[in-house]
Amino acid sequence: MTETFLSKSYEFAATEEKWLARWRAEHCFAAHMDAGKPAFSIVIPPPNVTGVLHIGHALNNTLQDVLTRYHRMKGDNTLWLPGTDHAGIATQNVVEKQLLAEGKRRNDLGRDAFIERVWQWRREKGGVIIEQLKKIGASCDWERERFTMDEGLSKAVRQVFVTLYKEGLIYKGDYIVNRCPSCQTALSDDEVEYEEGDGSLYHIRYPLADGSGALVVATTRPETMLGDTAVAVHPDDARYQDFIGKEVVLPLTGRTIRVIADKAVELGFGTGALKVTPSHDRNDYEMGKRHNLAFIKIMDGRGLMNENAGVYQGLERFACRERIVADLRDAGFLVSIEDYRHSVGVCYRCHTVIEPETSVQWFVAMKTLAEEAMAAVEDGRVRLHPKSWRQNFFGWMNNIRDWCISRQIWWGHRIPSWDCQDCGERIVEMTDPSRCPQCGSTNIVQEKDVLDTWFSSALWPFSTMGWPEKTSELAMFYPTSVLVTSFDILFFWVARMMMMGLHFMGEPPFKDVYLHALVRDKDGRKMSKSLGNGIDPLDVVAQHGADAMRFTLTALAAQGREIRLDLERIEGYRHFINKIWNAARFAHMHLADCHENIREIADNTEQLSLAQRWILSRAEACAETVRRAYDDFLFNEAAQASYQFIWTEFCDWYLEWIKPDLFSADIGVKDEARGVLLAVLETLLRLTHPIIPFVTEEIWSVLPGARSSLMLSPFPEPRPDWRDLRAEEEMAVVMEVISGLRTIRSEYEIHPSVKLTAVVFCPGQEKQAVLSANGERIAALTRFERLSITASGAKPENAAGFVGADLEIFVPLQGFVDVAAELAKNQKELAKVEEKLAQTRKKLGNENFLKKAQPAAVAKEQGKLAELQGRLALLTEAGNRLKKMAGAA
RNA sequence: GGGCGAAUAGCUCAGCUGGGAGAGCGUCGGCCUUACAAGCCGAAUGUCACAGGUUCGAUCCCUGUUUCGCCCACCA
Numbered sequence: 003m004t005e006t007f008l009s010k011s012y013e014f015a016a017t018e019e020k021w022l023a024r025w026r027a028e029h030c031f032a033a034h035m036d037a038g039k040p041a042f043s044i045v046i047p048p049p050n051v052t053g054v055l056h057i058g059h060a061l062n063n064t065l066q067d068v069l070t071r072y073h074r075m076k077g078d079n080t081l082w083l084p085g086t087d088h089a090g091i092a093t094q095n096v097v098e099k100q101l102l103a104e105g106k107r108r109n110d111l112g113r114d115a116f117i118e119r120v121w122q123w124r125r126e127k128g129g130v131i132i133e134q135l136k137k138i139g140a141s142c143d144w145e146r147e148r149f150t151m152d153e154g155l156s157k158a159v160r161q162v163f164v165t166l167y168k169e170g171l172i173y174k175g176d177y178i179v180n181r182c183p184s185c186q187t188a189l190s191d192d193e194v195e196y197e198e199g200d201g202s203l204y205h206i207r208y209p210l211a212d213g214s215g216a217l218v219v220a221t222t223r224p225e226t227m228l229g230d231t232a233v234a235v236h237p238d239d240a241r242y243q244d245f246i247g248k249e250v251v252l253p254l255t256g257r258t259i260r261v262i263a264d265k266a267v268e269l270g271f272g273t274g275a276l277k278v279t280p281s282h283d284r285n286d287y288e289m290g291k292r293h294n295l296a297f298i299k300i301m302d303g304r305g306l307m308n309e310n311a312g313v314y315q316g317l318e319r320f321a322c323r324e325r326i327v328a329d330l331r332d333a334g335f336l337v338s339i340e341d342y343r344h345s346v347g348v349c350y351r352c353h354t355v356i357e358p359e360t361s362v363q364w365f366v367a368m369k370t371l372a373e374e375a376m377a378a379v380e381d382g383r384v385r386l387h388p389k390s391w392r393q394n395f396f397g398w399m400n401n402i403r404d405w406c407i408s409r410q411i412w413w414g415h416r417i418p419s420w421d422c423q424d425c426g427e428r429i430v431e432m433t434d435p436s437r438c439p440q441c442g443s444t445n446i447v448q449e450k451d452v453l454d455t456w457f458s459s460a461l462w463p464f465s466t467m468g469w470p471e472k473t474s475e476l477a478m479f480y481p482t483s484v485l486v487t488s489f490d491i492l493f494f495w496v497a498r499m500m501m502m503g504l505h506f507m508g509e510p511p512f513k514d515v516y517l518h519a520l521v522r523d524k525d526g527r528k529m530s531k532s533l534g535n536g537i538d539p540l541d542v543v544a545q546h547g548a549d550a551m552r553f554t555l556t557a558l559a560a561q562g563r564e565i566r567l568d569l570e571r572i573e574g575y576r577h578f579i580n581k582i583w584n585a586a587r588f589a590h591m592h593l594a595d596c597h598e599n600i601r602e603i604a605d606n607t608e609q610l611s612l613a614q615r616w617i618l619s620r621a622e623a624c625a626e627t628v629r630r631a632y633d634d635f636l637f638n639e640a641a642q643a644s645y646q647f648i649w650t651e652f653c654d655w656y657l658e659w660i661k662p663d664l665f666s667a668d669i670g671v672k673d674e675a676r677g678v679l680l681a682v683l684e685t686l687l688r689l690t691h692p693i694i695p696f697v698t699e700e701i702w703s704v705l706p707g708a709r710s711s712l713m714l715s716p717f718p719e720p721r722p723d724w725r726d727l728r729a730e731e732e733m734a735v736v737m738e739v740i741s742g743l744r745t746i747r748s749e750y751e752i753h754p755s756v757k758l759t760a761v762v763f764c765p766g767q768e769k770q771a772v773l774s775a776n777g778e779r780i781a782a783l784t785r786f787e788r789l790s791i792t793a794s795g796a797k798p799e800n801a802a803g804f805v806g807a808d809l810e811i812f813v814p815l816q817g818f819v820d821v822a823a824e825l826a827k828n829q830k831e832l833a834k835v836e837e838k839l840a841q842t843r844k845k846l847g848n849e850n851f852l853k854k855a856q857p858a859a860v861a862k863e864q865g866k867l868a869e870l871q872g873r874l875a876l877l878t879e880a881g882n883r884l885k886k887m888a889g890a891a
Numbered sequence: 892g893g894g895c896g897a898a899u900a901g902c903u904c905a906g907c908u909g910g911g912a913g914a915g916c917g918u919c920g921g922c923c924u925u926a927c928a929a930g931c932c933g934a935a936u937g938u939c940a941c942a943g944g945u946u947c948g949a950u951c952c953c954u955g956u957u958u959c960g961c962c963c964a965c966c967a
Contacts, residue, residue, distance in 0.1 A: 011929070196966090203967080220967050234967095267967085276967050283967085344966055390895065394962070397894065401963085489962090520961095557915090560905070564896095564960080568903065574915060577929045588926030634907085642905070642914075657926075741933090748933035751921055784932095785924075838911070845910090850947035859910050859948090866911070 008590055008704065012583035014547030017700045022136065030713055031141045033081035035478050042073035043081040043479035045463050046142060047487045047495070048150065050089035051124055052096050055134035057521045057567060058488060060539035061555045063140045064693075065518060065637055066486045068556060070141055071692035072632045073483075075717035081479050082141060083466050085148035086132065088124075090414040090455040091185050091351050097123050097413075113412050120413050124149075134540060138548050139695050141713070148466040150458040151415070158465035159415045159458050160432060162506060167419075167430045171367045172407075174419075174428075178287040179363050179406050180347065183305030183319070184354035187410040188363055190454060191403060194356055196345040203342035204327060205273065207335045208233055211249040211258050217242070218337050220272035222344060223282075224330065225323040227252065228311050229300040230259055232278040234289060237263035239274050253335040254326065255312065262293050281360045297360060303410065305357060319357070364408035364417060364451065371501035372399045378500060378510045387516045387635055391492065398493050405498075407454045414452030422446050460498035463511035482512045484635075489517040516635045519565045542572055549694035550576035556693045557641035578645060579697050582690075585653050586701040589683050592664045596676055598707025601684065603677025607723055612736070612776060614678040615729035617656045620647060621682045622724035628689045629720075644690045652686065655737070662782055680705065688718050732772045735809075736780060739773060742804035742811045743784040750802060750818060757787040761801075764809040765793050773809075797883065805831065805876045807869050825884040832877045839870040 025031065033043075044066050049059060066082060074080040097120045098108055108116045132147065148155060166172040179188040204224045209216040217233055230252055235242040242261070249258040266289055267276045280290025281299040290297060300311045307314045307322050314322050330336040347356045376399050378384045379392060386392055408417060420429040422438035423445040429435045437444045458465070463482055467475040481503070487496060496515055503511030521537075542551045553575045558565045593600075607615055624647035631640035663675035684705065691698040691712050702712035709715075743760055752758065764770040770793060773780070777789045800819050801812040805828075845851050845863050852860060 008926095010927075222967070268965095272967055274967095278967095285965095285967090342966095346966095394895065397963070558904085566903065568916085570916065571903075573929085577927095580929055581927065584927035584930085586926085591926075630907095636907075638905070639907080646914080653926085654931080658924095658931090661925095744932055745934085748921060754922065754924065754932090841911075845948075848947055851910095852947085854947050855910075862910075 008583075008587040010584075010587075012547075012580045012697060014549065014579070014696065015544075018137075018139070018543075018548055018696045021696055021699050022139070025141070025711070025713065026144075028711065029145075030711055031082075031143050032145065033143045033479075034079050035474060036079055040078045041081075041478050041483070042070075042076075042078040043083070043482040044070060044484060044486065045083045045466055045482055046085060047485075047491070048085045048087040048148075048459065048462060049131045049135075050092050051086040051128040051131070051149070052089055052092045053086075053131045055131055055138075055539050057537045057539050057542075059131070059135070060138060060542075060551060061518060061521055061559065061565070062486060062488060063135055063138065064552045064555045065516070065559060067138075067140050067552075067695075068637060068640075068692040069484065069486070069632065069635075071695060071713060072717060074141070074713065075688065075691065075715065077716065079478060081143055081146075081475075083146055083148070083479075084132065084135070084140075084142035084144060085462075085466060086128065086150070087455060087459055088149065088151040088414065090409060090411055090452060091187065093120060093124070094411050094413040095185070095351065108412065116412055137543060138539065138552065141695075146466075150455070150462070154468065155458060155461070155465045156415060158461050158469050159453065160418050161470045162461055162502065163415075163418055163453070163457075164430055164432055165506070166366060171371070172364060173367065174362065174364050176360055176362050177365070177406070178281075178284050178358055178360050180356045181303060181359050181361070182349035182352065182354055182356050183303065184352045185349060185411070186303050188361065188406055188408060189349060189356060190406050190456075193350045194347040195350045195353075197348050197353070198343065198345045201342050201344055201346070203272070203340050204330075205337040205339070206253065206277075206330060207337050208250040208253065208275075208277075210245070211251050215245075217245060217250060217261065217275045218273045219275045219277040221277055222342060223323070224326050225307070225314075225319055226279040226282045226300070227277060227326065228255065228307070228314065229279045229281050229298040230277045231280055231290065231296040231298060232259050232293065233261045234264045234267050234276045234278050235261065235274060236267040236269050237265060239267075239269055241274060253333060254329055260295075262289075262295075264289050264292065282358055284358050287358075287360065299359060301357060301359065303361075363406050364419075364449075364453075365404040366407055368402045368404050368501075371505060372402045372497075374504045375399060375497055375500040375510075378504060384500060384510045384512065385514050387514060391489065391517055395492065395497070399497065405454075407457050408449075408451040409454055410451055412452065414455060415458060416452050417449040419449045420446045421449070456494055456498060459495055460502040461506075463499055463503055464507050469506070476507075480507060480511070481509050484514040484516055485512040486516045486518065488520060490520065492517060514635070518559055521565045521567050537567060537569065542569075546572050546576040547579060547696070549579045549697050553578065553641060553694050556637045557645070559637040578649065579694060581649055581653060582694075582697060583701070585648070585657060586683065588657060589679055590701075590704055592676055593680055593706055594704075596680065596706045598680070598705070600673060600677040600706075601681040603674055604681035604724070607726065610674060610678065612729060612732055612772070613656065613659045613779075614674060615726045616733040617652065617682055618678060618721075618724040619726040619729050620651045621685050622721050623647075624651075625685060625689055625718050626720070629717075632692065641693060644686070644693070648686055648690075652682065656682070658783060659779065662779070685718050687712060688715060735769050735772055736776050738806050739809070739811065740780055740783050742806055743780070743786060743813070746802045746804055746811070746813045747784070749823075750815065750820075752818075754785045758785075758813055758815075759788040759790070760786055761795075761798060761812045761814075762789060762791045762809060763794060763797070763812075764791060766808050767793075769808065797880075799883075799887065803828070803880055805873060805880060808872050810876050810880070821884055821888045825881065825888055828877060828881045828884055832874070832881060835870055835873050835877060839867070839874060842867050842870060 047062060070080055070082040101108060111119060163172060180194045181188055201222050203220050203222055205218050205220050206224065207216045207218050219233060233250055235245065245261045246263045248261050250261060252259055266285055278286045278289055278295065280286045280295050281297045298310050300307060301319060302308045305319045307317045309315055314325060317325060327336065348354060349356055376396060379386065379395060386395065418430060420435055422441060422443055424443040425438060425441040427438050427440035429439065435446060438446055464476060464480055467473055467480055469476060485496065499511050539551060550572055554572045604618055607618060624643050627643040628640045660675040660679065663671050666672045687698040687702050695713060699712045703709060739762060762773060764773055770791060773791045777791055781789045798812045798814050800816050801814045802819055802824060804811040842863055846867060
């Protein structure tokens with residue numbers, strides 16, 4: 003036995019640092035493009051360049067890394083392509099905040115200087131999240147890192163924009179959009195979130211112009227009345243038939259507006275009369291179009307009342323609301339105010355209440371693009387996991403509205419469109435124009451707006467690989483294999499990538515989409531700064547190690563909608579990592595002086611002893627499960643199977659079993675154990691490396707023989723020669739006896755040092771042979787002095803008993819035996835067996851079962867019947883004996 | 892209003908295409924057995940939400956109900 007130089011507990015911090023440096027130095031993550039090998043590729047969902055790693059990123063990237071490392075080990079040409087997103091609004095906000103601290107606004111700098119300032123910020127601070135990803139072991143090909151504002155990606159953006167424009171799929175138009183007065187930009191529908199809140203519903207009287215009466219309308223936004231151009235009622239509303247077509251006087255303004263009839267008005271709601279503000283409400287906008295109403299905008303982009311608001315001009319919208327309400331009250335138009343709970347749309351970035359308003363924006367027509375994407379999901383070219391998302395996907399795609407892609411900010415891809423100021427010609431080309439091609443004027447002006455950030459993200463799977471050039475990367479890695487992302491951006495991002503990929507590459511950008519859950523805290527709440535319940539992945543890494551965190555996230559990644567993460571769970575899995583470490587440390591003590599070829603002993607399974615054949619069989623069973631789990635994105639199954647195999651079977655049973663062999667003077671015995679030990683240990687390291695790369699790599703590096711990196715070593719191939727069901731059955735008998743003996747010792751609280759003997763009655767010849775062959779090891783593992791195994795004989799009196807399947811154990815305990823307790827145990831067991839037996843008999847007595855059930859199921863029941871009957875006989879007999887003893891005492 | 896999902900041991904959750912209910916943590920008892928006390932051995936614990944149905948057989952499939960969560964739409 004060699005002196006160990008591995009520390010007693012796993013030191014993850016030093017180990018992680020060491021391997022990160024080495025993997026990097028040896029370019030282990032670099033993608034290969036070898037001819038003839040299958041390709042596996044993933045593009046990272048690019049985190050915002052302003053982002054800081056949160057637990058959701060940790061989950062997302064751990065899962066991608068598991069798949070990447072698995073396929074890399076399988077020998078595929080494997081690419082995991084990393085990068086970040088320029089995150090237009092978010093990044094601009096960050097830099098504006100910086101400026102504000104200096105007392106400046108972006109207009110003080112001007113557009114070019116401001117953009118330069120953002121780039122500067124990006125150079126200095128924009129790499130944080132990438133560095134954090136590296137720390138958790140993400141094996142991206144970092145040399146290929148991309149940024150959505152890169153030169154290459156920008157070129158792709160322009161190509162796509164120009165093409166779609168020329169195809170008529172991008173257009174500019176005056177529509178109602180969501181506007182954030184704080185970010186001062188339009189937002190797409192998806193960028194609006196709804197928050198429930200307490201508000202008021204104001205009832206306002208609008209008198210008829212002819213003085214014959216009045217209508218009362220209800221609104222939550224009274225200030226918008228300044229832009230009213232109609233009052234609408236339902237055409238069938240009996241109350242208002244006389245009003246339709248008449249005019250009312252708009253309070254405070256004196257303007258007269260029409261009363262129109264429209265089915266969009268809900269009969270039952272409020273007063274049944276609806277004020278119509280076409281410029282500031284989506285439904286009213288539609289109604290305005292239908293009835294040819296006037297469109298009066300009353301606010302500017304900052305939420306201030308404009309010149310159309312008359313005396314209210316210049317007021318901030320909510321201040322204006324108060325003034326309007328006061329003035330309405332004073333003038334006698336305010337009928338009532340009631341408390342009203344409703345949800346309001348807010349900006350997903352800054353949570354400012356958004357303002358719907360008409361403005362001129364750029365749009366992508368979605369209908370045809372959406373149809374292509376739906377077809378791809380329909381016919382299985384793109385598979386969603388879990389499948390349940392299909393319905394949501396189709397529902398959304400069927401109701402899709404055109405996508406507003408212009409944003410009134412500076413940071414982003416500026417829309418490549420120029421308008422000739424002289425002739426009005428619009429110029430959208432691949433190169434910047436210097437003059438108008440129509441009239442030759444040089445008085446041309448570029449569009450001020452930039453594109454929605456998701457526009458460039460939508461191109462990510464091919465823009466990052468060099469499109470529009472025809473690159474070898476595209477040929478090898480497009481379409482990518484799988485997209486791993488959170489379901490909350492299925493529509494923001496995944497659907498749009500599909501549309502763009504299909505439209506420009508002719509193929510969907512990925513074959514599988516794995517949508518994982520959102521990580522919540524242990525009580526199911528969203529993690530947020532305000533709740534203070536966030537779990538910082540880097541804290542976790544510092545505290546428990548990257549492997550423990552990765553294993554936890556993998557184990558929790560069952561396909562549901564949410565994952566509740568409890569720090570205790572991570573701690574539990576840290577123990578598991580440490581368990582592996584110590585098992586390896588133990589193995590290393592015995593293997594350090596071996597030649598690595600000793601593992602070849604495991605290639606001749608028929609020569610091996612029972613426990614060796616058993617562990618090889620179990621290892622192969624585990625490998626089968628893990629391989630399938632990785633292939634089918636069943637991450638939790640891979641983790642679960644590994645955990646069970648390693649801790650229970652490998653450590654608790656196998657390592658304990660082979661201890662005497664490892665200390666044996668017989669070199670043949672010793673080497674058999676060492677050879678199989680090495681083979682199994684190597685197998686389990688390979689199996690789990692994708693999940694827990696650091697600890698496995700470290701252990702691998704100290705095993706016998708010259709070794710290259712584990713992450714570049716092959717993943718275990720199927721070993722049908724290791725699978726041995728007979729060995730598993732035989733071992734089960736041995737394990738049952740061991741457990742039985744341990745239970746007896748434990749129940750009587752007999753100290754391990756007290757020597758005991760046992761008699762095992764086992765009528766079955768084969769079982770008996772197996773037990774006899776392994777009697778010595780059974781005794782050693784249970785600290786029994788002697789075990790006699792026999793087919794039959796006189797049952798000992800004054801003994802604690804254990805009844806198994808077709809076997810019975812007696813441990814003589816003169817003077818110690820608690821007959822009453824033994825009897826109680828016996829009766830309880832008896833009742834259980836009788837109940838099961840009754841069930842089985844009922845089944846087998848059922849003609850239909852015999853007739854209709856699968857033959858295998860019937861055979862199984864029959865086997866069960868025999869076993870239970872045997873057990874029942876033994877238990878009954880033992881019970882009678884105990885009763886007699888109890889009576890005698 | 893439309894859709895999706897969840898309900899299993901005290902807690903957090905597995906349970907893949909129907910055929911004797913599992914894990915981790917926690918609890919209780921014993922053990923420093925020379926890899927690991929972050930450990931080992933053993934024990935206890937479940938009308939698998941409720942009601943029907945299909946089936947020889949349902950935690951699993953179908954219908955309905957209840958509770959909870961999420962998404963979409965609406966929100967004058």
